[in-house]
Amino acid sequence: MSEQTLANATVEILGEKFSRGEVSSLEATEACLAREGSTHHFGAYLHVCAERARKDAQLSDARRAAGNAIGPLDGVPVAVKDLLLDQGLPTTCGSKILKNFVATYDATVVSRLKAAGAVLLGKLNLDEFAMGSSNEHSAYGKACNPWDPERVPGGSSGGSAVAVAAGSAFATLGTDTGGSIRQPAAMTGVVGIKPTYGRVSRFGAVAYASSLDQVGPMGKTVRDVAWMLQAIAGHDPHDATSSSRDVPDFTQLLERGVQGLKIGVPKEYFVDGIDPEIQAAIKVALALLEKNGATVREISLPHTEHGIAAYYLIATAEASSNLARYDGVRYGVRAGGAQGLMDMYLKTRSEGFGFEVKKRIMLGTYVLSAGYYDAYYLKAQKARALIKRDFDEALRDVDVIVAPVTPTPAFKHGENLSDPMAMYLADIFTVCLNLAGLPGLSLPCGFTGSGLPIGMQIIGKPFDEATILQVARAYERETPWHTRRAVS
Amino acid sequence: MAADTHVSFEEVRRIARLARLELSPQESASMARDLGEILAYIQRLDAIDTSHVQAVTHGVDPEPMRRVDVVHPSPGTEQGLQNAPDRLGDGFGVPKIIE
Numbered sequence: 261m262s263e264q265t266l267a268n269a270t271v272e273i274l275g276e277k278f279s280r281g282e283v284s285s286l287e288a289t290e291a292c293l294a295r296e297g298s299t300h301h302f303g304a305y306l307h308v309c310a311e312r313a314r315k316d317a318q319l320s321d322a323r324r325a326a327g328n329a330i331g332p333l334d335g336v337p338v339a340v341k342d343l344l345l346d347q348g349l350p351t352t353c354g355s356k357i358l359k360n361f362v363a364t365y366d367a368t369v370v371s372r373l374k375a376a377g378a379v380l381l382g383k384l385n386l387d388e389f390a391m392g393s394s395n396e397h398s399a400y401g402k403a404c405n406p407w408d409p410e411r412v413p414g415g416s417s418g419g420s421a422v423a424v425a426a427g428s429a430f431a432t433l434g435t436d437t438g439g440s441i442r443q444p445a446a447m448t449g450v451v452g453i454k455p456t457y458g459r460v461s462r463f464g465a466v467a468y469a470s471s472l473d474q475v476g477p478m479g480k481t482v483r484d485v486a487w488m489l490q491a492i493a494g495h496d497p498h499d500a501t502s503s504s505r506d507v508p509d510f511t512q513l514l515e516r517g518v519q520g521l522k523i524g525v526p527k528e529y530f531v532d533g534i535d536p537e538i539q540a541a542i543k544v545a546l547a548l549l550e551k552n553g554a555t556v557r558e559i560s561l562p563h564t565e566h567g568i569a570a571y572y573l574i575a576t577a578e579a580s581s582n583l584a585r586y587d588g589v590r591y592g593v594r595a596g597g598a599q600g601l602m603d604m605y606l607k608t609r610s611e612g613f614g615f616e617v618k619k620r621i622m623l624g625t626y627v628l629s630a631g632y633y634d635a636y637y638l639k640a641q642k643a644r645a646l647i648k649r650d651f652d653e654a655l656r657d658v659d660v661i662v663a664p665v666t667p668t669p670a671f672k673h674g675e676n677l678s679d680p681m682a683m684y685l686a687d688i689f690t691v692c693l694n695l696a697g698l699p700g701l702s703l704p705c706g707f708t709g710s711g712l713p714i715g716m717q718i719i720g721k722p723f724d725e726a727t728i729l730q731v732a733r734a735y736e737r738e739t740p741w742h743t744r745r746a747v748s
Numbered sequence: 749m750a751a752d753t754h755v756s757f758e759e760v761r762r763i764a765r766l767a768r769l770e771l772s773p774q775e776s777a778s779m780a781r782d783l784g785e786i787l788a789y790i791q792r793l794d795a796i797d798t799s800h801v802q803a804v805t806h807g808v809d810p811e812p813m814r815r816v817d818v819v820h821p822s823p824g825t826e827q828g829l830q831n832a833p834d835r836l837g838d839g840f841g842v843p844k845i846i847e
Binding site: 360361362364365456457458471497500501503504563565566568569570572573580584587588589590591592593594598599600601602603604605606607609610613615618619621622623625626629636638639640641642643644645646648680681684694695696697698722723 | 759760763764766767768769770771775778779782783785786789790792793796798801802803804805806807808810811813815823827828830831832833834840842843844845
């Protein structure tokens with residue numbers, strides 16, 4: 261198998277080749293590194309640790325040769341978003357303020373991937389501190405959509421999506437605060453899942469909005485993503501918000517089909533302004549699920565239209581508090597030439613943060629400030645309760661909800677930069693899940709006439725990722741979309 | 749909720765100070781415009797009646813966590829100071845605090 265073909269394989273195929281002795285982990289690692297080199301202009305990676313990866317790959321090959329392979333991820337080259345700590349490697353969060361920061365310990369998700377035998381290739385591009393929907397707000401350059409480099413890959417986990425779509429990693433981790441896994445997955449034609457809040461540890465994931473942030477995997481297929489989720493899910497004593505619930509064996513439950521399952525389709529997600537090709541693709545997908553035995557019915561999530569407003573109040577309020585830690589004292593870049601401590605804070609933060617981050621800190625500070633707290637922040641927390649209630653009621657009658665991920669396919673670089681609301685509205689179908697804490701997955705369900713991927717979102721009950729993955733797999737095995745590659 | 753979503757330069761300066769940010773004149777102008785536009789959009793929340801709604805802080809409530817009261821080793825001084833922009837002995841060096 262040539263390096264080029266190998267880089268386009270799935271984790272499943274790679275695992276088969278490992279066990280037949282046809283490919284080594286070192287060869288798979290070299291294939292990803294070579295693909296990173298030939299697609300470097302896509303801007304997926306901020307840091308590649310080739311030497312460590314080669315050593316880890318050789319260790320994996322030695323384990324396998326000795327009959328001690330750990331599991332489906334052993335020897336598989338993967339990469340993580342550059343806000344997840346990987347000891348000894350830089351963690352910039354796409355920000356100048358952490359330009360020189362080196363992680364002194366592993367995020368729990370990173371240590372679990374290492375324990376599963378995965379080969380970590382490096383750190384992936386993102387919007388600064390995960391604040392953005394296009395990966396254009398990275399201090400280290402934008403990332404490009406492999407299907408059309410003039411277009412954005414989505415964000416904020418843009419690099420994580422691009423690496424999978426371009427074949428420079430077999431699977432990746434991103435984080436999702438308002439859609440940052442699902443939206444780029446949809447725009448680049450890969451599979452991505454935001455697990456239930458609490459399903460995956462946030463220890464060592466640099467915080468943006470702590471009540472919304474969740475780490476999750478991206479990959480070429482549903483099964484690949486299920487394996488990644490299996491490796492990272494479960495209680496972590498280092499994260500008090502991580503759940504102690506048992507984690508089911510996701511891949512065991514994958515092939516159950518959709519016979520007898522009830523699917524809800526929220527009417528509020530099919531309104532004017534959505535790209536007609538996206539609407540049409542979702543409807544065709546629903547018909548296919550119905551043909552395979554699912555029941556499809558319309559449901560209502562009446563407070564959907566308030567999701568963006570509530571989200572930007574809550575997320576920015578939490579961000580203004582979380583990002584107060586970047587003060588130039590304990591880590592990160594400290595600005596020079598300051599006169600006294602206050603001046604040092606002001607200069608460090610003003611030089612270190614980009615405009616979008618400053619804007620969100622400002623908005624969060626504003627809505628939490630005296631006289632505005634009740635009117636804005638408390639109002640948003642109440643709207644959040646209503647959005648959550650909508651989902652609770654709908655999910656009493658259906659097993660999963662199916663909806664679009666994005667109102668448009670990938671847009672061009674610069675297209676939404678001058679209009680903050682246009683950019684924020686790109687998250688309209690994804691933010692409500694984060695507010696409600698629910699799991700959601702995006703998988704490819706077609707392409708536009710101009711060849712851009714379309715994503716379908718499957719939303720489930722709290723801690724029921726297994727049913728989401730099951731529905732996604734039932735769709736995937738009947739359709740060809742997941743076999744298409746952006747780079748040949 | 750305030751009916752007027754216009755954000756003045758004075759307001760931008762006040763918030764920037766609270767947020768420990770120093771904005772250039774150009775940034776201040778963009779900030780006033782963008783914040784005004786976002787706050788105007790956020791006004792739509794006024795349309796929902798939340799008088800009988802209990803606010804929530806999480807979508808899925810974190811479980812109450814307990815742990816055994818056992819002392820574990822903390823990261824050492826060297827690890828803690830590894831990323832320090834300025835080190836003074838076993839501590840972080842900072843500019844003079846008391847003028």
